[in-house]
Amino acid sequence: MNLTIAVLTVGDELLNGEMADTNTTAIARILGGEGYRLSESLTVGDVETDIAAALCALAARRDVVIVTGGLGPTGDDLTARAAARAFGRRLVLNDEALGQIRAFFAARNEAMDPRNEKQALLPQKAAILANDRGTAPGFVLSQEKTEFFFLPGVPDEMTAILRESVLGALHRFSGGVPPRRERVLKVFGLSEVQTEERLEQVLPPGVELAFGVDFPLVHVKLRACGEEAENLLDRGELAARRALDDFIVAAGETTLAQNVARLLENTGLTLSLAESCTGGLIAKLLTDVPGSSSFFERGAVTYSNQAKQQWLGVSRKLLEEEGAVSEACALAMARGVRRAAATDLALAVTGIAGPAGGTADKPVGTVFVALVAAGYEQVQRFGFAGDRSQIRLMTACTALEWIRRIAIKHLNDGAP
Amino acid sequence: MNLTIAVLTVGDELLNGEMADTNTTAIARILGGEGYRLSESLTVGDVETDIAAALCALAARRDVVIVTGGLGPTGDDLTARAAARAFGRRLVLNDEALGQIRAFFAARNEAMDPRNEKQALLPQKAAILANDRGTAPGFVLSQEKTEFFFLPGVPDEMTAILRESVLGALHRFSGGVPPRRERVLKVFGLSEVQTEERLEQVLPPGVELAFGVDFPLVHVKLRACGEEAENLLDRGELAARRALDDFIVAAGETTLAQNVARLLENTGLTLSLAESCTGGLIAKLLTDVPGSSSFFERGAVTYSNQAKQQWLGVSRKLLEEEGAVSEACALAMARGVRRAAATDLALAVTGIAGPAGGTADKPVGTVFVALVAAGYEQVQRFGFAGDRSQIRLMTACTALEWIRRIAIKHLNDGAP
Numbered sequence: 001m002n003l004t005i006a007v008l009t010v011g012d013e014l015l016n017g018e019m020a021d022t023n024t025t026a027i028a029r030i031l032g033g034e035g036y037r038l039s040e041s042l043t044v045g046d047v048e049t050d051i052a053a054a055l056c057a058l059a060a061r062r063d064v065v066i067v068t069g070g071l072g073p074t075g076d077d078l079t080a081r082a083a084a085r086a087f088g089r090r091l092v093l094n095d096e097a098l099g100q101i102r103a104f105f106a107a108r109n110e111a112m113d114p115r116n117e118k119q120a121l122l123p124q125k126a127a128i129l130a131n132d133r134g135t136a137p138g139f140v141l142s143q144e145k146t147e148f149f150f151l152p153g154v155p156d157e158m159t160a161i162l163r164e165s166v167l168g169a170l171h172r173f174s175g176g177v178p179p180r181r182e183r184v185l186k187v188f189g190l191s192e193v194q195t196e197e198r199l200e201q202v203l204p205p206g207v208e209l210a211f212g213v214d215f216p217l218v219h220v221k222l223r224a225c226g227e228e229a230e231n232l233l234d235r236g237e238l239a240a241r242r243a244l245d246d247f248i249v250a251a252g253e254t255t256l257a258q259n260v261a262r263l264l265e266n267t268g269l270t271l272s273l274a275e276s277c278t279g280g281l282i283a284k285l286l287t288d289v290p291g292s293s294s295f296f297e298r299g300a301v302t303y304s305n306q307a308k309q310q311w312l313g314v315s316r317k318l319l320e321e322e323g324a325v326s327e328a329c330a331l332a333m334a335r336g337v338r339r340a341a342a343t344d345l346a347l348a349v350t351g352i353a354g355p356a357g358g359t360a361d362k363p364v365g366t367v368f369v370a371l372v373a374a375g376y377e378q379v380q381r382f383g384f385a386g387d388r389s390q391i392r393l394m395t396a397c398t399a400l401e402w403i404r405r406i407a408i409k410h411l412n413d414g415a416p
Numbered sequence: 417m418n419l420t421i422a423v424l425t426v427g428d429e430l431l432n433g434e435m436a437d438t439n440t441t442a443i444a445r446i447l448g449g450e451g452y453r454l455s456e457s458l459t460v461g462d463v464e465t466d467i468a469a470a471l472c473a474l475a476a477r478r479d480v481v482i483v484t485g486g487l488g489p490t491g492d493d494l495t496a497r498a499a500a501r502a503f504g505r506r507l508v509l510n511d512e513a514l515g516q517i518r519a520f521f522a523a524r525n526e527a528m529d530p531r532n533e534k535q536a537l538l539p540q541k542a543a544i545l546a547n548d549r550g551t552a553p554g555f556v557l558s559q560e561k562t563e564f565f566f567l568p569g570v571p572d573e574m575t576a577i578l579r580e581s582v583l584g585a586l587h588r589f590s591g592g593v594p595p596r597r598e599r600v601l602k603v604f605g606l607s608e609v610q611t612e613e614r615l616e617q618v619l620p621p622g623v624e625l626a627f628g629v630d631f632p633l634v635h636v637k638l639r640a641c642g643e644e645a646e647n648l649l650d651r652g653e654l655a656a657r658r659a660l661d662d663f664i665v666a667a668g669e670t671t672l673a674q675n676v677a678r679l680l681e682n683t684g685l686t687l688s689l690a691e692s693c694t695g696g697l698i699a700k701l702l703t704d705v706p707g708s709s710s711f712f713e714r715g716a717v718t719y720s721n722q723a724k725q726q727w728l729g730v731s732r733k734l735l736e737e738e739g740a741v742s743e744a745c746a747l748a749m750a751r752g753v754r755r756a757a758a759t760d761l762a763l764a765v766t767g768i769a770g771p772a773g774g775t776a777d778k779p780v781g782t783v784f785v786a787l788v789a790a791g792y793e794q795v796q797r798f799g800f801a802g803d804r805s806q807i808r809l810m811t812a813c814t815a816l817e818w819i820r821r822i823a824i825k826h827l828n829d830g831a832p
Contacts, residue, residue: 012453014444014457015444015453015454015455015456015457016444016448016453016454017441017444017445017446017447017448017449018448018626018628020436020438020441021437021440021441021457022436024437024459025433025436025437028430028431028432028433029433030433031433032432032433032434033433037428037431037432037461038431038432038459038461039431039460039461039466040431040458040459040460040461040466040470041430041431041437041458041459042456042457042458042459043440043454043456043457043458044455044456045453045454045455045456050455050456054456057473210434212434273717275696278700278703279699279700279702279703279704279708279712279715280691280696280697280698280699280700280703280715280717281696281700281703282696283695283696283699283700283717284694284695284696284697284699284700286695287694287695287696287697287717287719288695288804288805288808290770290771290772290804291772292695292719293719293773296695296719297719297720297722297723298716298717298718298719298720298722298723298727299695299696299716299717299719300714300715300716300717300727301689301696301699301703301714301715301716301717302714303703303708303709303712303713303714303715304713304714304757306713306714306757306758307713307714307756307757310756311714311716311727311756340723340726340727341720341722341723342722354706355706356706356707357709388704388706389704392704
């Protein structure tokens with residue numbers, strides 16, 4: 001059965017420019033990952049007649065409607081009342097909902113505000129959905145062959161109830177299994193077209209291919225349907241990993257930086273950084289990850305030549321003859337920070353992120369990356385396209401990718 | 417006249433989790449800034465009958481409908497055809513649209529793909545909206561007292577046409593002036609409640625107050641309507657600036673980091689940084705701004721004690737007796753980086769961003785910030801709440817704010 005699903009989000013703040021409607025996007029992504037596609041989405045303000053009109057219109061034309069927002073304790077939270085009006089039901093104090101709200105406050109040793117009692121005033125025959133993260137109970141109404149799921153607008157409460165209660169119901173409506181499973185592999189260093197070429201004729205029949213972009217990464221989405229979906233995806237992932245080899249830099253919910261951090265923790269390799277054009281971005285990305293102090297010793301953000309000389313030991317002669325944006329300088333920076341920090345690995349970047357500073361020889365986007373370890377040195381020139389922010393991101397991802405590869409090499413054969 | 421406005425966005429990718437619908441958010445924000453509120457928004461997929469049904473439903477109930485997406489050259493771009501079907505018009509080759517598309521390619525010395533001709537097939541009586549950024553012409557249809565604006569889905573093309581053509585039309589429908597003007601002041605260091613208290617009874621009558629949050633900043637929105645709006649806002653802004661004093665760290669579209677960068681460029685003051693818990697975040701934020709090399713000399717990301725000793729001259733004794741997370745260490749780090757870099761200003765942060773590493777004395781969120789200049793030293797302990805990412809952001813904004821204040825002091829009285 002091909003379910004038709006609609007999303008209705010409620011809230012003035014979504015229509016007056018105060019806030020982006022992240023809930024529709026999150027629902028589309030979570031459902032999309034399991035193969036459900038939304039037929040439409042709507043947003044209305046905190047106006048009882050507008051909410052009721054939208055509910056009536058959707059009851060006539062969709063199998064499932066997911067409604068978020070307007071379940072709070074204040075006067076402009078009108079969704080339950082609007083649902084009662086739309087479907088000709090009375091609002092009644094729902095004992096189960098009231099018990100859940102009381103339990104929420106009791107678990108926190110807080111007194112319940114009398115206003116929260118309003119959140120238990122729900123349309124007749126509402127079935128309650130558990131919410132242990134907030135005061136608003138979710139609920140379900142069956143109306144004219146349509147299942148209406150009402151969820152709170154707070155994003156983490158909404159997504160928790162969606163995953164815990166709504167997905168399972170959708171699977172039941174679809175005959176016991178989710179219509180589709182998905183795995184995501186994150187590719188760096190190949191364009192979408194190049195990625196697609198490598199995957200031509202390698203995926204087993206039954207595994208569909210889709211793409212997404214999270215600049216500068218390409219997301220490869222493998223999808224399969226039916227009872228055999230997980231087996232198909234296991235085989236598809238194996239084939240894709242073989243075809244894309246180490247252009248795959250992360251998978252699933254993991255980011256490239258998290259992956260690099262985990263690899264460094266596991267190998268015990270320590271790292272120091274010397275950044276010029278990225279201005280601390282690489283260090284920032286790695287130290288976003290909790291526990292990064294176990295491998296990250298230090299970083300230098302050396303914008304000036306003097307800093308490069310003083311902290312990294314880059315010679316004045318080199319800077320004068322080759323310039324700060326050069327292969328020799330990148331290598332000297334990496335050697336210098338490694339010597340100072342006494343780390344296993346040291347990585348340096350120097351380049352021109354723009355918009356100013358480009359020359360005919362070294363246009364904006366010219367970047368040198370260097371990586372050194374015991375008995376190992378690598379340095380390369382890149383010409384990145386894009387604006388300042390894109391050039392900095394491309395540089396940072398290239399740097400992280402180099403660290404990832406050397407850490408994997410270390411895992412595999414003990415070097416460096 | 418109070419216009420009722422709806423937005424309809426078209427595209428499968430908005431409903432299957434591939435992409436967030438940023439266009440509705442952008443339209444709501446741009447229109448909201450001028451006082452227009454959306455009555456509702458809808459999203460449908462690339463299905464001709466769904467698009468046509470949505471257009472028919474909206475024609476019956478709204479004054480203005482802004483439609484985005486589905487105007488491209490490929491087979492799944494169906495919006496013009498759906499509009500013709502919905503409103504019983506023929507699709508005709510629009511000469512003005514075709515001329516615009518040809519001019520777009522001519523200006524780029526590119527050959528026009530025959531498929532792009534399809535983009536000039538528009539419903540009868542469509543009035544063309546100029547688009548010099550892409551191939552899809554926007555167009556307007558009047559239908560049953562409703563004005564339909566059809567815009568391309570590419571965000572920068574959409575927002576350009578919205579600002580250049582649609583806003584002016586909305587102002588004309590509303591009687592010649594935008595219904596409301598808005599100014600945004602960005603506050604750091606006061607909560608929303610504290611900000612509101614300071615603004616009580618200081619704004620002139622006719623200036624409305626609203627709030628937004630961009631963690632950790634509070635956005636104060638001053639709004640006024642009618643012919644006198646700009647005068648009212650001038651007076652309102654003056655009063656708000658007096659009441660909030662230097663808790664206002666930026667205004668309008670400017671960020672705190674951009675503001676700090678501009679101040680440093682203007683004063684000619686140079687800066688160096690020593691970061692521990694922020695791991696490069698402060699340097700990253702400042703070097704995001706083009707031209708930051710004119711004032712930013714260097715930054716040290718000193719995660720290890722050894723790095724603090726070696727590059728910043730923090731003594732082993734101090735680290736042993738006071739610990740790396742201490743007032744004394746923050747001050748020594750700032751002094752050390754200033755000595756090495758010979759900058760006018762030097763700022764240091766050290767703290768515990770979590771989730772691990774907290775103690776009873778120094779729980780997660782304990783952060784020390786130090787700023788030194790010639791004849792000037794400031795150091796302070798903070799206890800920030802939140803998760804790792806929030807603690808790092810609070811620390812970075814506090815650091816930027818300290819630099820902003822000292823640069824303003826320098827502008828005002830020549831110190832330090």
